[in-house]
Amino acid sequence: MNKNTIVVCDHIHEAGLNILQNTEDINYVYAADIDKTKLLDIIKDADVAITRSSTDVDEKFLNAATNLKAIIRAGVGYDNVDIDGCSKRGIIAMNVPTANTIAAVELTMAHMLSCMRKFPYAHNQLKNDRVWKREDWYGNELYGKKLGVIGFGNIGHRVALRAKGFEMDVIAYDPYIPSTKATDLGIKYTTNFDDILACDIITIHTPKNKETIDMISFDEIKKMKDGVVLINCARGGLYNEEALVENLKSGKIAMAGIDVFKKEPATSHPLLDLPNVTVTAHLGANTKESQREISVQSANNAIESARGIAYPNALNLPIDESKIPSFVKPYIELTQKMAFLLAQISKSEIRAIEVNAEGELGDFVDSLQTFASVGVLNVSSGLSVNYVNANFIAKEKGIDLVTKSSSNCNGYKNKVTIKITTSKGVKTISGTVFGDEVQRVIDFDGFAIDIEPKGKMIIMRNKDIPGVIGKVGNILGNHGINISDFRLSRGKDGIALAVILIDEKASSKVIAELESLEASIAIAYAEI
């Protein structure tokens, strides 16, 4: 078996490591405990890498990683991943954007409360100095204070909601959201940064980029209230660190709660010498709950991308992601999975891939086509294909790429259909997304069906005569294969189609036995 190598470069929860270790077609390498210069040696064999903020995915790393197809940043911030460098090399970069949200939100509240009640002083006096002087430490309440939230995304908006629970007066600044995202939650919204600078407490939750580095510096702090409290659980350098130190020393800033530093690890940072800070060593994501979830998602996403099935939360899409509405994103993943499935059961030389997007989805058919090509070519080409090079490889192989769209989609809000033409005929598959993210295959070669595109499956076309289900069950049972779901669709002309979801892989012997059944017309095995 040709195994893909997944290298884990940083510490992730054992739940994800177990998944990698127990996946047959994956060669798993644990490299979290080795020196980063030695990592460059190991990374050369990686097809996929999993990293956290402790591994810089920079020029050196990428130059060493000559086999790399995909990288999973096991967390939110990807400011230490050279996204352009990945794109240039055809490497798909992904993050895990929401699994540590609550952990970071709660650490922010912890710093806020700790700053207001002067925990570092109170803690040190009693624990280290063994002095009981309650009169020394009068803190302040969150109740009634004005909180400025910069960045109203996954973390920022939840911090705002929790602050409302403390009956704070919360105002949000985020020029990239509609004001209603805040006001619908009962939170004030401003586009005037000075409104934030006038708050009692300010907390920042933006990504780190050219626009946000030093967003709060000497000039901004000058405009703040004397005795302001600043919290940073996002990224070091969003508040200028020199300005922080100077203004904490002068008392202009009463207290700061800091989880992140411009350069990490930060064990001799001047902020650590000040009494009026609460500090943690980039622990925002460090809850057992969040690390388990991130690790499991990272491992599953790494396996899917190693197999070329899907690239969840890809950061360097060949399309301008800001122009892709959120309802389209699950269709991108569904299209790639369905194409992968269809190509597995087509089993002959592919001549054309047609994608038909119906409903509002029609406007995005070109992007869907790219992902259909990735799905198909990952089965048929034997090459390392991703969305950066998929259409190029398809054209080189003489495969026609066709797109169609229409606004009407027969009862579904949106629908995508893939048609593959091979030397032996034509196969089609259609799918839709229910709600925000429930992906479903709804049609196979004209047979109405309802299956999740996931797992191991046998697709059987058979004569619609009595006893077929029992015979299929017997054969699978005799081989110790458990059926997890059996979906049947009756077509015209006495033909039926069954999609049988199974727990174990079906060998060629099993397929041959199914083919020998009198009712059997065509049998295929596929895995997503």
Ligand SMILES: NC(=O)c1ccc[n+]([C@@H]2O[C@H](COP(=O)([O-])OP(=O)(O)OC[C@H]3O[C@@H](n4cnc5c(N)ncnc54)[C@H](O)[C@@H]3O)[C@@H](O)[C@H]2O)c1
């Ligand atoms: N300390 C930790 O361990 C930890 C854990 C998780 C996330 N983070 C960091 O927290 C930050 C926020 O994460 P998130 O999951 O909420 O991200 P998110 O993408 O959901 O939200 C970021 C928000 O910032 C806004 N924004 C961007 N530029 C802005 C600007 N110039 N001014 C105001 N708003 C701006 C965006 O519109 C978006 O709403 C990121 O930097 C992330 O890396 C840190």
Ligand SMILES: O=C(O)[C@H](O)COP(=O)(O)O
């Ligand atoms: O952006 C993030 O997800 C956090 O900063 C966590 O980073 P970490 O995975 O290195 O803890």
